[in-house]
Amino acid sequence: MTTPTPLRAEGGFPVVGIVGGGQLARMCQPPAVALSVTLSVLAESETASAALVVPHSPVGEHTDLEALREWARHCDVVTFDHEHVPQEVLTALAADGVNLHPGPEALVFAQDKLAMRRRLTELGIPCPRWARARDAADVEAFAAEVGWPVVAKTPRGGYDGKGVRVCRSVAELDDWLAAVGEPGSLEDGVLLEEAVDFTRELAALVARSPSGQAAAWPIVHTVQSGGINTEVLAPAPGLDEQVAVAAAEGALRIAGALGVTGVLAVELFEVRDGETGAPAYLVNELAMRPHNSGHWTIEGSVTSQFEQHLRAVLDLPLGDPSARDRWTVMANVLGGDDEDLYPTYRHLMARDPGLKIHLYGKGVRPGRKLGHVTVFGAGEDEASLEDLRERARHAADYLQGVVRE
Amino acid sequence: MTTPTPLRAEGGFPVVGIVGGGQLARMCQPPAVALSVTLSVLAESETASAALVVPHSPVGEHTDLEALREWARHCDVVTFDHEHVPQEVLTALAADGVNLHPGPEALVFAQDKLAMRRRLTELGIPCPRWARARDAADVEAFAAEVGWPVVAKTPRGGYDGKGVRVCRSVAELDDWLAAVGEPGSLEDGVLLEEAVDFTRELAALVARSPSGQAAAWPIVHTVQSGGINTEVLAPAPGLDEQVAVAAAEGALRIAGALGVTGVLAVELFEVRDGETGAPAYLVNELAMRPHNSGHWTIEGSVTSQFEQHLRAVLDLPLGDPSARDRWTVMANVLGGDDEDLYPTYRHLMARDPGLKIHLYGKGVRPGRKLGHVTVFGAGEDEASLEDLRERARHAADYLQGVVRE
Numbered sequence: 001m002t003t004p005t006p007l008r009a010e011g012g013f014p015v016v017g018i019v020g021g022g023q024l025a026r027m028c029q030p031p032a033v034a035l036s037v038t039l040s041v042l043a044e045s046e047t048a049s050a051a052l053v054v055p056h057s058p059v060g061e062h063t064d065l066e067a068l069r070e071w072a073r074h075c076d077v078v079t080f081d082h083e084h085v086p087q088e089v090l091t092a093l094a095a096d097g098v099n100l101h102p103g104p105e106a107l108v109f110a111q112d113k114l115a116m117r118r119r120l121t122e123l124g125i126p127c128p129r130w131a132r133a134r135d136a137a138d139v140e141a142f143a144a145e146v147g148w149p150v151v152a153k154t155p156r157g158g159y160d161g162k163g164v165r166v167c168r169s170v171a172e173l174d175d176w177l178a179a180v181g182e183p184g185s186l187e188d189g190v191l192l193e194e195a196v197d198f199t200r201e202l203a204a205l206v207a208r209s210p211s212g213q214a215a216a217w218p219i220v221h222t223v224q225s226g227g228i229n230t231e232v233l234a235p236a237p238g239l240d241e242q243v244a245v246a247a248a249e250g251a252l253r254i255a256g257a258l259g260v261t262g263v264l265a266v267e268l269f270e271v272r273d274g275e276t277g278a279p280a281y282l283v284n285e286l287a288m289r290p291h292n293s294g295h296w297t298i299e300g301s302v303t304s305q306f307e308q309h310l311r312a313v314l315d316l317p318l319g320d321p322s323a324r325d326r327w328t329v330m331a332n333v334l335g336g337d338d339e340d341l342y343p344t345y346r347h348l349m350a351r352d353p354g355l356k357i358h359l360y361g362k363g364v365r366p367g368r369k370l371g372h373v374t375v376f377g378a379g380e381d382e383a384s385l386e387d388l389r390e391r392a393r394h395a396a397d398y399l400q401g402v403v404r405e
Numbered sequence: 406m407t408t409p410t411p412l413r414a415e416g417g418f419p420v421v422g423i424v425g426g427g428q429l430a431r432m433c434q435p436p437a438v439a440l441s442v443t444l445s446v447l448a449e450s451e452t453a454s455a456a457l458v459v460p461h462s463p464v465g466e467h468t469d470l471e472a473l474r475e476w477a478r479h480c481d482v483v484t485f486d487h488e489h490v491p492q493e494v495l496t497a498l499a500a501d502g503v504n505l506h507p508g509p510e511a512l513v514f515a516q517d518k519l520a521m522r523r524r525l526t527e528l529g530i531p532c533p534r535w536a537r538a539r540d541a542a543d544v545e546a547f548a549a550e551v552g553w554p555v556v557a558k559t560p561r562g563g564y565d566g567k568g569v570r571v572c573r574s575v576a577e578l579d580d581w582l583a584a585v586g587e588p589g590s591l592e593d594g595v596l597l598e599e600a601v602d603f604t605r606e607l608a609a610l611v612a613r614s615p616s617g618q619a620a621a622w623p624i625v626h627t628v629q630s631g632g633i634n635t636e637v638l639a640p641a642p643g644l645d646e647q648v649a650v651a652a653a654e655g656a657l658r659i660a661g662a663l664g665v666t667g668v669l670a671v672e673l674f675e676v677r678d679g680e681t682g683a684p685a686y687l688v689n690e691l692a693m694r695p696h697n698s699g700h701w702t703i704e705g706s707v708t709s710q711f712e713q714h715l716r717a718v719l720d721l722p723l724g725d726p727s728a729r730d731r732w733t734v735m736a737n738v739l740g741g742d743d744e745d746l747y748p749t750y751r752h753l754m755a756r757d758p759g760l761k762i763h764l765y766g767k768g769v770r771p772g773r774k775l776g777h778v779t780v781f782g783a784g785e786d787e788a789s790l791e792d793l794r795e796r797a798r799h800a801a802d803y804l805q806g807v808v809r810e
Binding site for chain 2: 007008009010011012013014026027029030032033034035036038046047051052053054055057302303311316317318319320322324325339340341342343345346349350353354356357358359360361362363364371
């Protein structure tokens with residue numbers, strides 16, 4: 001592969017390379033345009049979501065070290081649309097002197113859930129009770145401690161509910177336990193976690209730069225459906241102030257301790273203390289990149305997660321993460337039966353002139369994340385929030401073909 | 406020239422062609438990304454401002470009919486970064502069936518200031534007193550009516566203060582009068598206007614779609630310096646409510662009567678009635694495209710002028726043009742001595758985390774518009790506005806190398 005050099009603006013502006021051409025890379029293009037930063041996307045295909053909107057988008061595999069090396073020569077820093085670049089490839093690039101953000105020593109904690117649980121526990125970050133199981137006896141012992149059901153996860157390779165099972169007996173894990181020790185996502189064992197009795201799911205989103213500056217967005221409520229985040233309410237309504245502060249501090253501490261550079265999303269469970277009934281949080285998952293729970297920031301925050309990610313990986317001073325409105329609501333658009341979205345969004349624009357539509361240029365497949373919609377408002381009360389939720393929900397459902405009027 | 410077909414998203418989404426690769430075309434890319442609309446820019450060079458950020462940017466001359474024809478075959482609609490495409494080229498493209506927005510019959514009024522003055526006067530839109538001069542006697546007669554100085558303009562080809570003279574005698578127009586009747590910008594004569602004793606300059610920005618839907622942004626105060634707009638205050642502080650309504654209605658009426666499609670900017674003088682002293686407005690200039698006076702809408706309005714322009718030329722329902730904050734202030738960044746802007750904006754980001762920086766990817770030349778900065782705030786009072794102005798002014802000056810701290 002011979003990659004042409006990206007054309008960049010005069011004036012000393014850098015090139016940011018992004019491995020992977022999904023919607024997260026795509027949504028970095030608008031702030032890159034404003035900041036005069038040139039993007040280069042190593043894309044899965046020439047019609048990948050980001051490749052459609054970024055001029056310099058050579059096609060290459062994220063597992064192909066030679067392709068990455070050749071491409072990275074053109075980039076001042078390299079960051080990621082996903083966590084799937086193998087550790088051995090990352091460490092080889094780092095050894096070459098490629099400026100990776102986040103680096104392999106941080107990314108491992110987003111790639112390996114067992115490593116993440118170990119590290120967060122060392123740091124004293126609240127987590128669900130967990131254990132590593134290498135055989136049936138390990139599972140029985142953990143279940144005896146926390147009770148059935150037990151949540152089992154493949155330490156590597158899972159996303160959007162894949163690689164997760166809620167089990168009521170060891171038998172439901174026979175196939176996974178048989179794969180322990182074999183090369184693959186279960187090589188080191190199965191991660192077991194207690195089934196948390198949570199009141200709702202939250203997310204803490206922060207950004208951290210290589211020089212250690214950090215900024216936190218308000219904590220949001222992430223509404224899940226079928227293992228997929230379908231709606232985000234920013235900020236999380238009625239959130240206990242102490243939990244909000246503790247969760248943001250926890251996320252900033254994780255970012256610092258793990259050496260994360262760029263955006264870090266910390267998915268949380270909101271829980272009640274078993275004895276006192278006081279609200280608290282537990283960490284569910286980590287993602288080291290812009291995250292679905294932060295799409296609301298495009299319109300809803302002074303600095304969006306995509307702009308902040310670029311600023312952070314370039315070690316530029318971070319922007320103000322404050323919310324711009326009282327409430328911002330984001331709803332994901334999932335693929336339905338309708339293959340032509342253009343006539344559909346025309347209708348939505350007529351119905352709701354304040355609706356912000358974001359589509360990712362992806363072909364329609366049932367259940368696939370095709371885009372999102374955002375609405376915002378200044379109304380203080382719960383009714384204002386419910387109105388925003390209704391608007392966002394209707395638009396997302398309509399684009400999915402769930403409702404017709 | 407053989408132009409490759411632009412890659413577009415699946416789902417029935419259109420391709421919008423833009424003639425000219427300046428910053429206005431460039432700033433259409435972020436909303437095009439969100440809406441999944443594919444842009445194709447006919448650019449002056451491969452490093453034109455917009456060509457750096459839009460994948461499909463073939464190089465071609467805006468005066469070359471065959472190049473335009475070949476390129477326009479790939480576009481569902483064609484719009485413009487500037488008004489310089491000659492009428493004969495526009496009418497030939499329209500005759501081919503190219504979907505031009507705005508069309509030649511509207512654009513002529515943005516290309517020819519004499520035609521504009523005639524048409525607005527017919528419509529009863531308030532204008533400065535004006536006349537067409539073909540010889541010295543015409544100038545003397547007009548000066549006898551309105552008094553010296555007289556403002557003289559070339560009807561075609563002027564911008565940013567070029568093609569405008571403030572004259573105190575006929576002798577100062579000798580060269581222009583000599584060119585009257587010759588092919589060129591003065592062929593039909595010189596446009597003379599009274600020197601308006603205005604209190605400040607304002608701008609009314611509206612958008613109109615082919616099916617006739619229209620939307621108006623709040624009226625803004627455009628602060629000028631040396632014939633160039635350097636600062637925009639949105640909305641115009643202390644503007645008389647009747648003037649605001651009349652100016653917005655006037656702009657919407659112009660858009661409708663002239664058949665404008667897309668964004669229309671109407672530059673205004675705020676004046677006081679000579680007899681009653683009541684505030685009023687006069688129309689100065691028209692531009693049929695996104696305009697410098699509307700850059701504040703990127704962050705400051707629910708729907709930016711760039712998103713609205715795309716929606717309008719595609720005949721999609723228009724978005725909400727409401728302001729998002731009490732005040733939004735935009736300041737233009739002009740070229741100074743400093744060729745490397747990247748270290749400079751790094752400093753500004755550290756100083757002001759709420760500053761929104763927009764740079765156009767253009768090489769630095771003294772006085773050239775290289776970008777703009779925007780700040781916004783909720784504070785009601787004049788001091789809040791002054792604070793925003795100070796922040797925007799400092800950042801723009803700093804990028805220009807005017808101030809150092």
